[in-house]
Amino acid sequence: MVFTPRDQISGDAMRRIAIINQKGGVGKTTTAVNLAAALAKQGERVCVLDLDPQAHATTNFGLEPDGERPSIYDVLVRNRTMADVRKEVGENLSLVASDINLAGAEVELAGMVGREVILREAMTQDTEEFDFLLMDCAPSLGVLTINALAAADEVFIPLQPHFFALHGLSKLLETTALVARRINPGLTVSGVVLCLYDGNTRLAQEVVRDLREFLAQSRGTNRPWAAAKVFDAKIRRNIKLAECPSFGRTIFEYAPKSTGAEDYAALALEVSGVIEVGSPAEPEMAAA
Numbered sequence: 001m002v003f004t005p006r007d008q009i010s011g012d013a014m015r016r017i018a019i020i021n022q023k024g025g026v027g028k029t030t031t032a033v034n035l036a037a038a039l040a041k042q043g044e045r046v047c048v049l050d051l052d053p054q055a056h057a058t059t060n061f062g063l064e065p066d067g068e069r070p071s072i073y074d075v076l077v078r079n080r081t082m083a084d085v086r087k088e089v090g091e092n093l094s095l096v097a098s099d100i101n102l103a104g105a106e107v108e109l110a111g112m113v114g115r116e117v118i119l120r121e122a123m124t125q126d127t128e129e130f131d132f133l134l135m136d137c138a139p140s141l142g143v144l145t146i147n148a149l150a151a152a153d154e155v156f157i158p159l160q161p162h163f164f165a166l167h168g169l170s171k172l173l174e175t176t177a178l179v180a181r182r183i184n185p186g187l188t189v190s191g192v193v194l195c196l197y198d199g200n201t202r203l204a205q206e207v208v209r210d211l212r213e214f215l216a217q218s219r220g221t222n223r224p225w226a227a228a229k230v231f232d233a234k235i236r237r238n239i240k241l242a243e244c245p246s247f248g249r250t251i252f253e254y255a256p257k258s259t260g261a262e263d264y265a266a267l268a269l270e271v272s273g274v275i276e277v278g279s280p281a282e283p284e285m286a287a288a
């Protein structure tokens with residue numbers, strides 16, 4: 001099978017971003033939901049795709065993942081279009097929901113030819129224009145996450161800076177390299193989002209330093225993460241961010257003056273500004 005690089009499929013400027021980490025509890029969903037809301041507030045047209053059977057992003061937007069309404073499952077398994085299952089959840093903000101049925105998708109897709117690129121095909125056929133498409137992935141590197149990587153141009157990796165944070169990272173990056181080699185040559189790891197950040201601890205600072213050193217080793221190579229950076233905007237630990245999902249609200253609806261809202265607004269500005277892909281190490285490193 002021959003795969004066409006993304007920029008030959010469509011000339012539009014939509015940025016398709018897969019938010020991945022095979023570890024749970026690192027801030028993927030919180031980032032997908034609140035970065036999306038922040039970008040939408042800045043006037044960007046944003047669509048969130050919930051690719052996790054746990055459907056936390058769906059719940060966070062106030063929808064019940066009860067298996068009753070159309071969801072991404074219907075796109076992947078039943079050939080429905082993205083337009084069929086997409087729903088508006090705010091100004092400039094749409095959601096393709098997940099539901100409990102998605103838990104079976106892995107098995108149902110097992111024998112299907114081209115199962116890794118179903119999502120990409122569905123996106124290619126979709127005519128609706130967005131500036132950003134954010135894919136919230138499950139904590140695994142299974143077929144759903146591979147579908148996200150095959151459909152994405154960019155990867156964001158949320159990371160909680162603790163002692164073992166870097167351990168899973170090489171496996172995750174190797175997976176992006178494999179997908180880039182076999183299915184999606186244009187795939188790029190844009191950066192790491194530090195979540196649940198306690199900036200004043202020595203541990204957090206050490207992890208950030210190790211992470212930068214690790215990423216710097218790949219500069220100038222053809223690895224998908226050769227230009228990856230640690231985003232300057234760090235998401236501090238903030239109780240409001242933990243509370244808002246249970247109210248079915250984003251941080252901007254629930255606690256617009258919180259540090260959580262402030263941090264995701266800052267991240268959105270950094271993300272929507274032109275990211276210097278291919279730029280050398282971060283300024284701090286260059287200065288060091």
Ligand SMILES: Nc1ncnc2c1ncn2[C@@H]1O[C@H](COP(=O)(O)OP(=O)(O)O)[C@@H](O)[C@H]1O
Pocket residue numbers: 023024025026027028029030031056139195196197235236237238239240241242243245
């Ligand atoms: N910056 C933060 N401050 C406080 N709690 C957070 C923060 N980011 C995430 N959380 C909470 O931590 C838990 C895990 O975050 P989540 O985004 O669901 O991770 P993942 O999607 O990677 O499993 C959730 O209960 C979430 O509300």
Ligand SMILES: [Mg+2]
Pocket residue numbers: 028029030052056137
């Ligand atoms: Mg999640």
